[in-house]
Amino acid sequence: MINAFLRHLRTDGLRGTLAALIDFSQHLWRRWADASFDRRYGTDTQGITDDMTELGVFTEHRLNAFGYEGIQIPVFQKMLRELKLDPSEYAFVDFGSGKGRALMMAAEYGFARTYGVEFSPVLHEIAQKNIAIFGQRNPRACPIELRLQDAMEFSIPDENLVCFFYNPFDDKVMRQVVGNIADSYARHPRKLAVAYRNPLCAELFDNLGFLQLVSSTHRYHIYKSR
Ligand SMILES: C[S@@+](CC[C@H](N)C(=O)[O-])C[C@H]1O[C@@H](n2cnc3c(N)ncnc32)[C@H](O)[C@@H]1O
Numbered sequence: 001m002i003n004a005f006l007r008h009l010r011t012d013g014l015r016g017t018l019a020a021l022i023d024f025s026q027h028l029w030r031r032w033a034d035a036s037f038d039r040r041y042g043t044d045t046q047g048i049t050d051d052m053t054e055l056g057v058f059t060e061h062r063l064n065a066f067g068y069e070g071i072q073i074p075v076f077q078k079m080l081r082e083l084k085l086d087p088s089e090y091a092f093v094d095f096g097s098g099k100g101r102a103l104m105m106a107a108e109y110g111f112a113r114t115y116g117v118e119f120s121p122v123l124h125e126i127a128q129k130n131i132a133i134f135g136q137r138n139p140r141a142c143p144i145e146l147r148l149q150d151a152m153e154f155s156i157p158d159e160n161l162v163c164f165f166y167n168p169f170d171d172k173v174m175r176q177v178v179g180n181i182a183d184s185y186a187r188h189p190r191k192l193a194v195a196y197r198n199p200l201c202a203e204l205f206d207n208l209g210f211l212q213l214v215s216s217t218h219r220y221h222i223y224k225s226r
Contacts, residue, residue: 033073037101041137043130045070045101055120061150064170068123070101071166071197075219079195080109082215082222083162087111090191091159095151095177096168100127100144104134107141111162116146117154124148152176156184160191167198174201178208185210185225194223 008017038045049055050067057065080087092106097116106114118124124146131144147154152173163181165174178201185192194205199221205211208223215222 030072030074034070037073037105041104041130041134043100043104043133044126045099045104045130047099052120054122056122057120059119059150061119061152061169061173064173065096065119066167066169068098068120069166070099071105073101073105075197076102076105079197079220079222080106082220083193083195083224084214085162085191085193085224087162089160090162090193091115091157092162092164093117093154093157094164094166095154096166097127097146098123100130100134100146102164102166103127103144103146104130104141106162106164107134107144108138111142112159113143113145115154115157116144117149117151118146119148119150121148152180154180156180158184158188158190162193162195165194165196167200171201171204174204178204182208182210190225192225194221196221196223 005017008020012020035046037043048069052062052065055068087110090111092111092114094102094116097103097118100116103114103116116127118127127146131146135141151168194211196202196205197220202221205221205223206213210225211223212226213221214224
C-alpha cells in the first residue's frame with residue numbers, strides 16, 4: 001500500500017496522487033452505500049455483469065441489453081425526491097428489474113404497488129428470494145409483482161404510473177417500450193412519470209408530446225405528464 005502510494009507520487013506528483021486518493025475513497029464510499037440495503041435486509045442485490053449467458057438469457061434481445069447492476073442507492077433516492085409526487089397515488093414499474101433493489105426501495109418509499117419486469121431467469125429467481133425476505137421484514141410494504149418476460153411484452157397497467165429505467169436496453173427495445181407506454185396513455189390519460197437513469201435513449205421520451213422534462217442531469221432524466 002505504502003509502496004503503491006510512493007510509486008504514484010513519483011509518477012503523478014502530489015496533486016495527481018491526491019486526486020486518485022479522492023477518487024478511490026469515493027469509489028469505496030459508493031460501494032459501502034450500495035451494500036447498505038443488503039446489510040439491512042439480508043438480501044442479495046449486488047454484483048455487476050453483462051454476460052447474458054451467465055444470466056441465462058438466450059432470447060433475441062440479449063444483444064440489445066446492457067447487463068445487470070443494481071441502482072446506486074443515493075442516486076435512486078435523489079431521483080425519487082425529484083419526482084415530487086405522492087407515491088401512494090402511483091404504481092411503480094421497473095423495466096429490467098434485475099435482483100429487485102429498485103423495486104424494494106420503491107416499496108419502502110410508499111408506492112401503492114410495484115411491478116418488476118425482467119427477462120433473465122437467473123436474476124428473476126434471485127429477486128423472488130429477495131422479495132420474500134424483504135416482505136417478512138416489511139409486512140406493511142406494498143405488493144411487489146415480478147414478471148419474467150421481455151420488457152417489450154409487458155402490458156402497461158392503466159393506473160397512475162412511475163416508469164423507471166436504469167439503462168436496461170438500447171433504442172431498438174426502448175422504442176417499442178416507449179410506444180407501448182404512449183399507446184397506454186392515449187387509451188387512459190392519467191398521471192404518468194418517467195425516471196430514466198443513464199438516459200442514452202432520452203430523445204425517445206423527449207419526443208413524446210404528453211411528457212415534459214422536469215429535471216435532468218448527466219445521470220438521469222425525469223419526465224412528467226403535462
Ligand atoms: C442495469 S440493470 C438494472 C436493475 C434494476 N432496475 C435496478 O435498478 O436495480 C438492467 C436490467 O435490465 C434487464 N434487461 C435488459 N433487457 C431486458 C429486456 N428486453 N426485458 C427485460 N429485462 C431486460 C437486465 O437483465 C438487467 O437486469
